[in-house]
Amino acid sequence: MSAAIRGTIVTLGGGGFSMSDDGTSAIDDLLLDLTGRERPKVCFVPTASGDSLDYSSHFEAAFAGRAETSVLSLFGNRVYDYSDPEMLRDQDVIYVGGGSTANLLAIWRLHGVPEVLRAAAADGTILAGISAGMNCWFDASSTDSFGPLAPLRDGLGFLPGSACPHYLGEPGRREKYLDWVGSGTLPEGIAADDFSALIWRDGELVEAVSEQPGRPVFQVERRDGVGVEREIPVRQLTAR
Template sequence: MRGTIVALGGGGFSMSDDGSSAIDDHIVELTGKAQPKVCFVPTASGDADGYAARFEEAFSGRARTSVLSLFCHEPWGYTDPNMLLDQDVVYVGGGSTANLLAVWRLHGLPDLLRQAAGNGTVLAGISAGMNCWFEGSSTDSFGPLSPLPDGLGFIPGSACPHYLGEPDRREKYQRWVATGALGDGYAVDEYAAIVWRDGALAEAVAEQSGRPVFRVERTGDDAVEHEVDVRTLVR
């Protein structure tokens, strides 16, 4: 597909003590605008009020912020999702990947997001907000970590966020790729992200040194990691 997607395995404002983030800075820079319109979509967290407020605080002064609440939470209420077509960045929060996908489909977001990306909107997201763009992913939406082969497919293959940061992520993701439960894909550590542009991997970036990104592929009955070059961002 046409467009730019920044998929964070972890990091960003939601994992920063003070809301600062070199990856978030990079997302803003990708728009090429001094005061871009940035919309936060916290569907995966059930539109957690504190999460949205933290986003607004983190992006205050460098972006014109908005929140798309599909659960009609105040003070945002319900806004027509077509507003996504007028954004420079759509930033998707973490939480339940399965719930996010179900709610988005009911409200028609997949088609709107594909159209927005084609028109130049940068799509970004962390954790569930990473998973959603792929064909499949590793998720704890059902309690224990499980494979979910039901993503939007904007990026081919599968995704695994928090790759080295959470117990069992690495082992289970490799097992699912090895057995074919998930397709070949990308495993991204905390504080790292991949930038996908016009149907291909453009680069991998990190806001801390030593945060790896892997391409994980099925080879026979095994899964093999291929480390991707990562550029460390400087604030």
């Protein structure tokens, strides 16, 4: 496990442009606002989806006209040639997509991405991500990278503890995560429902937000061998 990172990370349990039919998202609006720039540079990292072209195109359409977009391609396909991860240092936001957390971590490590991400964050670049793009920053997580939901204790360790995205939105997520935290299989951590997100600075939780009503976020703790939820206050965002 690595030391907590210096810088800002926004972790989405679900939502953002990935779960919006028209690409609009109050969480993504907030993400751009956090940069303090009129037209920020935003790089999408679709490693977890195998550099999905549809996913990348959806990202570009959602941010068109309000950000300078780019895509980090580690697979190299017919649209996006292989990109040097060093490009991440020149971004205002690095936005990590969903998919396989395990594959993302393995490929990133082979290409030296974690070291670049840590340096970029320290220089002021905002790190963000949904689903696998939430999981990756923590010490551990709940993942379906191997088919059925399973615990994964192999995260980057930029944020402490464990993570569970899609907490109420996918069958089995809540029950299994509570069981794994209660048994010590996973460390205590954060569970975020779809359309909710958390803002972290220097490894500390600053705020939880939501772009839909009734989308909770929980701190999940271990008490006497049982996983117990403690709800975190969530600020409701207003769509622009």
